[in-house]
Amino acid sequence: MLPKRVIGILTWREGLRFEEPAYLRKLVQTGQKLGAEIYLFSHQDVNVSARKIKGFIPKPNGGWMSKSFPWPEVVIDRYRRRVKEYIRLRNSDLFFFANSPFSKKWRVTNLLASDERVKRWIPETHVYEKGKVRNMLARHGLVYVKPGNGTGGRSILRVKSSGKDYSLSGCDKKHKHHVARIDTVEGVEKWVKTWVEEQRIRDGNFLVQQGLDLGLLRKHVVDVRLLIQKDERGEWTVTGCAIRMGEKGSATSNLHGGGKAIPFEWLMSRRFGEERGELIKQECYRLAFEVANTLEDYFGRMMEFGLDIGVDVDGRAWLIEVNPKPGREVFRQMGDMALYRKAIARPIQFALYLARNQARFLSL
Ligand SMILES: Nc1ncnc2c1ncn2[C@@H]1O[C@H](COP(=O)(O)OP(=O)(O)O)[C@@H](O)[C@H]1O
Ligand SMILES: [Mg+2]
Known part of the structure; x- marks a missing residue:
């Protein structure tokens, strides 16, 4: 039997407290099912001289257990806090990362607004x-x-x-x-x-x-959440999109307390008719591919992006925000469990692809 591929997920940890425990638990379990040796670790878990990592995996009935793991062939960076030690680790060449560091909203917006390939979608x-x-x-x-x-x-x-x-x-x-x-x-x-x-x-x-007039539903702001990810062949692919509906009267569609997720096709065909709805979807996909490719030119290899896209009352698509470490709960909230599982499996499949082809990437 071939030895298992070793994948590490870098994240924030304090004791046994992780930043996104529910998601990370599913991510590790999915990786195990796909045949990987996979674990979570934080900046304090790296033993450079022994080339070992103190890694964490879910216990079957809840909670976490830790043990010493071999050095990861590929690391998925899911760290979402700007902690000094993390930044130092990111800037070191200790690991082979699936995704490069990204930048703040205003810098990303500036880059995109001045790039010919994508500027037409930037407000x-x-x-x-x-x-x-x-x-x-x-x-x-x-x-x-x-x-x-x-x-x-x-x-x-x-x-x-x-x-x-x-x-x-x-x-x-x-x-x-x-x-x-x-x-x-x-x-x-x-x-x-x-x-x-x-x-x-x-x-x-x-x-x-x-400002974009995102009032596609009376009294609600809605926008599109699109997830674009690298697949098991290392290619960008749109995993799916959903509509996020804000609370009544809110200026944003964010979900904290009260927002809802609904299917893209349902809202677009209701508002614009089926045919036009399909064209708007194609436009969102085109935007996503162009934005992903453009951003990789600036930041290096990336793994996934969650895009907040605004479709205005005239049916025009605009890019509102790029999330380099996106959530995928919107698919679960919408009730599409197959899509939700796919969205969790993709990062692992991409990391496995990188591990298999690492020699090729390192020689570039
Ligand atoms: N220019 C805009 N026009 C209309 N709505 C906007 C605009 N910018 C932001 N919003 C609304 O606010 C929400 C949050 O904005 P966003 O830039 O994604 O910030 P955050 O990082 O807080 O999610 C968007 O999803 C959208 O509903
Ligand atoms: Mg946002």
């Missing part, structure tokens, strides 16, 4: 500074202000011009909802300035972005 975006909101409101009836390093829909503000006044709506860091009605654009500038100062995360900046 107009600027780094926040004095006068920018006013300037954007002169051109767009709807403007979004959001942190260049934020996640989970936090601190995102929507500014809407009605012609005679402006309405503002957003959730703060603690998910508290804020609304305001302001008469003048000077007043809006001032309100947004305070928002940015209060919501800033560490030294992060904010983006001012053309």
Whole structure:
């Protein structure tokens, strides 16, 4: 029998507490079923001189157990915190990673907005500074202000011009909802300035972005979550997409408390008819392939992306955000368990492909 391929999953750990225990448990179990020697580890588990790793695997009835594992042939990076020791590890050449380090939202948006292959899908975006909101409101009836390093829909503000006044709506860091009605654009500038100062995360900046009218359903913001992954032959493939529907009245579609997941085809054909719905889907796929290939040119080999795509009321597709370490719960929430399992198996299949072909990649 051939020896098993050894795959490590790098993630944050404190004691037996992991960042995404439910997902990581399924990921390891899926890897075991696919015949891999697979385990989780964190930065503190690496013994360089012995070339051994203290790895963690799920116990059958819940919880985790650890033992010493051989050095991984391929490492999947699922670490989502900016911890010093992790960054040092990433910058070392100790491991062969399936996915390269990625960058912050504002830098990625800037790169894509200036690349001929994909710029047509990127809403107009600027780094926040004095006068920018006013300037954007002169051109767009709807403007979004959001942190260049934020996640989970936090601190995102929507500014809407009605012609005679402006309405503002957003959730703060603690998910508290804020609304305001302001008469003048000077007043809006001032309100947004305070928002940015209060919501800033560490030294992060904010983006001012053309707002998209994503009201495909009455009173709800909806957007598309598309998962594009490398498969067992190392090729990009779209695993699936779903619609995320925000809470009634919310400025974002993020799922924290109350959002829902629904099938893409159902909503698009209801809104635009079956034929047009299919064309919109093809457009989203094209966007995904172009974006994935373009980003690999800048960042090196990647493994998967979760794309937030906005389809506006005219049926036009726009890229809102790129997640390099995406969740896949949206497929489970939608009730498509086959797709959900596929979305979990793909990273393992890709890592196995890399392990089998490693010599070829290392000689490049
Ligand atoms: N320019 C925009 N126009 C319309 N809606 C937007 C815009 N930017 C963000 N949103 C809404 O806010 C949500 C969260 O924004 P996103 O940039 O994905 O930040 P996060 O990292 O918090 O998920 C999006 O999924 C979308 O529903
Ligand atoms: Mg998002």
